[in-house]
Amino acid sequence: MDDYMDNKDITSFSAISQLTELQELWIVECGIKEVPSFKENCLLKKLYLYSNEISYIPNLETCSHLNILHLSGNNIQKLENLDTLTWLQELNLANNKLERINKISWKKSELCSLNLSGNPLCIIKVYKIFK
16 A cells, blocks of 8 residues: 655644554655654555655654665754664665764664765764674
8 A cells, every 4th residue: 555645734644553554654745843653563564654744754663564765855954763664775864964973883784775865964874884
């Protein structure tokens, strides 16, 4: 089941948490500032939230199957809440406000693609990317 939302008047995502079989979700160019919450063990594999007004990477630990996360074109300033996404293969954070990347650690990560283009990166300190 796929859902596509593209509307500037979206104010609530409470119904989304009820979609237990949802595997792909697009909320693009909607001006959202927060990410909807998902129920435990949700089946979501692909989450597209680009071109919004999101200022932080949400805690998506309930989305243990997530393998694609697109957050480009938002207002994200730091990398956080990624260590629980062990199945993540593609992460797009292009055109955000990332100025520095400090300690990154994804244990048992499947990450194949990381897009950081268009960010004002000044400092990159990668201590441990893969174990």
